Amino acid sequence: MSEIIADEEVENILAEIRDRVRSQGLPSVSESTEDNEPSGHAPLAPRSLEQAPNPSANEVVAGIDSYLTVTSRAWDRLPPLVSNRSGSMARIELWVKRQIKRATHWFTWEQINFNAAAHHALRDTAEALNANQHALVAARAETEALGAETDTLRAEIESLRSETGAQRSLLQETQAAVKAQGVASKADFAQVRAQVNARQADDESQRAAQRNEMEARLGAITREMRDRIEHLQDEQRVCFKQLSLEATEASVLEDRARRHTEKVIEELRACLDQEKQ
């Protein structure tokens, strides 16, 4: 009798496990990730990353671990055959239970395998959840780091913005100064242009005066050169005339010397003739 009771308890436990497993039938990871809606029958299903930072997620994983101790118990061993009766009743009961056990072995064995598969699935799911949890923690840390970096960047951007503002104001001041300078330069330029125009006019007049002076000097030089050339020509004329006169004198002297010599020769010849006679 006690053995029967024990079988019933086992059956109840199994039934309870089966129900629980069925009611908590684990969805595929892809489904869970794609479908972010929480399932009423699967409270331990992973949530979206946005929900991961929820602090109750660790507790859910811890619950799954506790469940896994139960499922593992159900998986790796069957409950012993027990009976709350005593004596023959208890033996009968245990015998019956053994018979039933043997008779339902085809079923229980299948159930055990199913349980084992469910256990393994749960365990893998828990590991996956743990991994996700770790990834979430890492992502959170990274996000926090990114947030800090973002804050730093934001601060930098803020400082840059303020600096840009300062520079913009400086630029505006500079622009204003340049504009003022431009105005002043324009006035200066106008003044310089007026001066240049005046200078140009002066230069023109000076150039004209210089041109006139140069032309006058050129004229004077030309006249002087003409005078010099005339003077030289005069001088040459007189020199040539002098040379001509000297040449004439030389030829006259030569002619006279020749005549004198001829006369002397004639006289000598006459003397010789006289001596011969």
Next chain:
Amino acid sequence: MSPPKDNLYQRAGIDNEAEFYRTKFVSDEVLDGRYFKALDRFDIRFARTMWVYDNVRAGSSVLDLGCGAGMLALLKRKGVTLTGVDISDECVISARRNGYDATYQAKLSQLPFPDASFDYVVSLDVIGHIDFEEKDAVLAEVKRVLRPDGVTLHGIECTDHSARKNYDEMTPEELRRFVEIDGHVGLETEEEHAARFRRFFTNVAWEPRYALNLSSEEFLKQADQYGLPFEDDFLDYLRGLSHSERRAFDMAMGYVFNKISDLNLRLPKSGLYVFLKAADVSPGPFYNEHRDRSGLFSSDGLSEPASDAESEATCLDRNAQVTFDDGWYEPNVLPPIARWMNRVGRVRFRSTGLSEISLDLSTHMPNLADEPLGLELFLNGTRLCALSLYRHGWLELRVPVPETLDSTSGGEFELELRAERTWQPRPAKDESRDDRELSVAVCNIVVK
């Protein structure tokens, strides 16, 4: 005196002797014998030339040693063959231009002539410019080129050791200043010169000269540059003389100089200058050995009557029969060779059948455009023409001669030019002392 052994020219800072003597002797002065005015035989400037002139034989060959610009060109009036040699190429050209028959550039100790080439070897103011080391070589060359019966004549600057420092006693600065004056690097006493010549020639005669007679210019030079002690008031008097007064002074000095020679008076040594005559033959008289001055008054042939062809035109510039009076200054190379005239200049000449006178004239007178220069031309006192020069340059003037003048002249003519005014070319320049009163320069005076 112990002559220093190094070159005194170099010690005195004279690197180029030829250039040094070119600057001393080459000028625009005309020494051509054809332009020589007979009256200048009395000018003290020509006293040395006249000594040589009266000592060379007509028609002989003469070598002028260190001819310079041609101071002996007058010898051509004696019909000599005149050769010149000098270290300066410009002097050689100048002497040739002044009528030398041939001139050569050469060192006097290396004469470019064969042995026994000349009847006379003459030098004036040369031996005192020859370095002591070279003197004997020069005299050896003189003896070599002189014919055995030749005579050598020299006018030599001297020194007086008692009155003047020897070269080796002078400081470098004193030596530089002394040599720079005239280039005297070989001054010796009269006796030292004579002794040197005696080593080469048998007969040597010498006479100290210029102890009494110097030109006004030489008086001042000896006082100012050589420090000879003349009286200050006398020097001041000389400094104050005008050109014509200086000429009168020089003429008087020259006249006395010639008379001393003519009278054969021996002067005491002065340490200034010596005439030296040397030969291997027995020497003739020291002065006037071959005196014949007829050439100074007539040039060869031109004294003879001209033939018909020649009588067409006669140039008076170089005609010895023509007399240019003292209104004319000595000729200058302007060019051409022309005579500057004072305010009035006269030319006396003989001619038959005079119909035209032509001449070229010019002036350098300033401000001619503002104040033209008036000129008048007279022939035998009759005015032929009057004209005004209003521009510089040469003017060819042709003046016809009236027949009445020609017929009444008897062949004797006096051409007279009168200028309205004169000017002094460089009156403010003390160095030149050229205070001549000039009006016009005239040349190519041709009579037909």
